[in-house]
Amino acid sequence: MNSLSLILHLAGKRTGPFLAALGLSLVTLAAGIALLGVSGWFLTGAALTTAGLAFNLFGPSAMVRGLSLMRIVARYGEKLVGHDATLKLLADLRGWLFRRLVPRVPFQGRLFRRGDLVSRLTADVDALDTVFLTAIGPILTALAAGLAMTSLLAVLLPDAAPIYALGFGCASLALPIALALASQRPGEAATLASAELRMRVLDAIDGHADLRAMGQTESAFRAFSASGRRLTRARTRQSALNALGTAGVQAMGGVTLVGILWQGLEALDTGAVNGPVLVGLLLATLASFEAASLLARGAGRLGAALAAGRRVQALAASEPTILDPARPSALPEGSSVHFEAVRFGHTPDRLVLRDLSLQVRDGERVAIIGPSGCGKSTILHLLLRLSDPEAGAIRVAGQDIRTVTQANLHRRVALLSQDTPVFLGTIRDNLRIGCPDADDDALWGALRAARLDGFVRGLPEELDTWLGEAGRTLSAGQTRRLCLARVLLSGARIVALDEPTSGLDRETEADFLADLAAATRGRTVLLATHASLPDGAVDRVLRVENGRLSPQ
């Protein structure tokens, strides 16, 4: 129930709205139960008074009208307040998780398959934030209503109270919890099967040409179908549990009603209760099970949310792999880079870099070339402390980078990585990630250096053009230039560029590289590439071979 505490912890910060939503839903439920109960009591009472006895008409009829009105208003308020509270939780949860993840990225090891982390985390968080409205809130409301109803029965029809407490407790507490627990395993299986299915599709798309060339599309289809069947099985089990829950609540309602009716009729025979009260209580019992039937639906999601919460919690609580030193040193001025006998491997038996050494002077531009997978990117990642080497040292301006804070290091060294994204937002927003308080002159300067100013000036909204989903999409070349402008704007004296021209066609690539010298003037540049470099783009070219660097 670790994950439940996570939800409650976050909800606890918004106690007010959640309590209001809970209170209003309780009023709604209570008004609904009372409306049917009072109506039954009033109607039976009226039917019995034809004998001529006086009947106070005013009270009950006013109650009936008042309760209906109360129910409508409370339901409306509950929806509004609940929506408000959920949206607050939505933002809180994401903000909280994001802050927790920052010091932990990039995740070491291969916990997550490509693209899986983002889609899985968003799905998990989505599963978490509706759980309060669909499961926890209704359970609490139902329990409160059940308690009130039991107390009422204990006074008016004591023999029936235990039956009701048992029946309603089963339907609104035991059954949902059992469902939530039972649905965890198929829920987990469904998540896994769905991830597997996604992997099959991605694998088939990436290897489409190979599959076609080998005439093996049929075997890819068979593997896909097998994963699909696993997903179907898991989902079928999930829905069977849900259906069982719905039917279980109905059955429980039936048993409780019959039980109370049986006890009530005995009480009626002995005169312990009068007719109108008995009818009122029975109708109220029927109405109260409406709350339980809502619960059965939410319970399935509770199981999924518990699993999602566990995963999110595990990630948020994992140890950060790269830590700042306890007593950080200052980073001296300068922009030289030294690698001293650096050794690194993702797995111990396969080293990527072996005793790699590299000296780059202030303001020097160095290209690192070599086949893909040879460790070019690794060199740049090590420079930014996205990983730490197994042996050797890396110095920036003569200072070992493990002795300075990462924030300081990142101010000095900027990385244009292979997968640097364009963020949802305007061009201005995207640039300002490099430097939050840059004025427009600085933005245009960076765009000019990246040779994107002409294009942006041609846009109707210039810097305020919206990018990303539902906004404008940039071409691959423009995207890389925008990201370069962002790096240039950052003011970092050392710039690490990881395959800045991947995904560009030849002409765009040549243009980009030809502009590079002018754009990065005055900075130290490490450029990892396998493009052919035009004259004057860099001062030196080094090749990675067998985990070491050799001059080209």
Add this chain to the structure above:
Amino acid sequence: METGRGPEGRVHMRRLMGLWRQTGPLAALSVAAPLIGGLLLVGQAFLLSGVLHDAVVGKVPRMSLLQPILGIGALMALRALLAFAGEQAGARAAETVKARLRKTLFRHILAQHPAWTAERASGALASAVVDQVEAVEGFLVRYLPATVSAAILPLAFAAAVFPVDVVVGLLFLFTAPLIPVFMALVGWGAEAASRGHVQAFARLSGLFADRLRGIVTLRLFGRADAEATVIEEAGDDLRRRTLGVMCIAFLSSAVLEFFAALGVAGVALYVGLTYLGLVELRTGALTLQAGLFCLLMAPEVYLPLRQLAVHYHDRANAKAALAEIAELFEGLPEAPAPTIGHCPAERPGRAVSVFATDLTLTAPRSRRTILSHAKLVALPGEHVAVLGESGVGKSTLLEALAGLRKYQGEIALGERSLSRLSEDGLRRDVAYLSQRPHLFQGSIADNIRLGQPGAPDSLLHKAANLAGVTAFTDALPQGLDTPIGEGGLGLSGGEAHRVALARIYLRDPGIVLLDEPTAHLDPDMEERVIEGILSFARGRTLIVATHSAALAAAMDRTFVIGGGALLPVLCPRRALSPMPQQGAA
């Protein structure tokens, strides 16, 4: 292309309903079960009110009422059973539909040219097959049965009450013609509410996913904390904006609540006042049973409508999902026709000539012309090299020859036109190594066996040895059984190429097309791989695209691509001299 909304959206929904109807009894049961359950409810209410009447008014002892009480219990049990059966049937029908949809989409992807998939974001395609298909479930499982119930049950209940009390029956019947109005109202309100909610949700989710995708970049720029605040503030901003929409949208459900409450209160007051003699609208006396029966039925008349309102957004979700799929696939793909066999291929293993005339190729994105009316001839058993600067279109040419890309002009393999060969025959006859071969998740051996599933170990080892795979697998503890791909060992570009080459060595093609088979290799290894290629290609037609002088020198004939033309070269060394530095050695 059309986005699939509007009239197209309706066509897609009809397709979906068609698939659903094909599940036959399952679909029927999922709709019928709530209807039957509703009718049983009438009986249950009648029995319950009867028991109460007899006990309260008639003072009948409870033992004499045992039979109807057990009847009530039986009816409730039956209804629970029906609810279970209906929900299960609906879920199974939906699973069948989803599985069918998924397979259709996946088949469609596989049947396209690789260029088609390359033009689309792989994540979006995977999401369409996995997530969007999942999104139609609510519509099938909940919305469809709820619609039928909302259309039929209120009228049925009104009809059931009519013989008991005309006035209450009339009250229900009077509101019955309003039901379509209610449904429209519910639809409008629920759709607006769900649109508002879903949009807020999706936007915030999208923003979160977007920032999460770039979290490393944000961290490196020291902007992560600021962006966490952006996420929180965006949530707050969205909350304020959607709340305005919700204020109005929730009114529609309040109206339904109002009618439901009015029904109960109205019936209670009318019946009560009739008992007290204050209202005289009926001819005969009203029994307690009749009064209670009316009261019990009153909330049930409005319940199906309220349930429909709850599930209304499922329809919008399904519609949006189908539109998304249709946009990506340029229309909702039909179940594919069985593959049509054309000409059978040449006898396997026999060298086949390759003859391309008037061949015109354009780059997929830039529409740049790569080859214009070019001619290429490779005689049976001949070994041909194609040279040219990187990016000039060597790979495009090989893809076209492998039947993996559209082209204009004529390509003939042996006596037969490429365009008329059956897929099976083509694959049997032509082996092709792409420039960036993909390694699938699994072991190295699994990846090699892609060339010939079920190939015996001896053949596998022979192929692996010939391709130079054993040169690096021998050093691995698990050898050829080492897992690779995501989550496994990362192979370098050169190693991956050799694994893919070994796949081809398990086959028996007449034509071998290799795209830079010796890229990323050091000279010693390259020599070994070239030896392997030559030994395998003996007696087969071989066309290689390459930068390597050593490989080109081992071929019988050389062409160079440049300026949109394919020109024969007499001295391959000279053609290679202005090559950029990345050419091996």
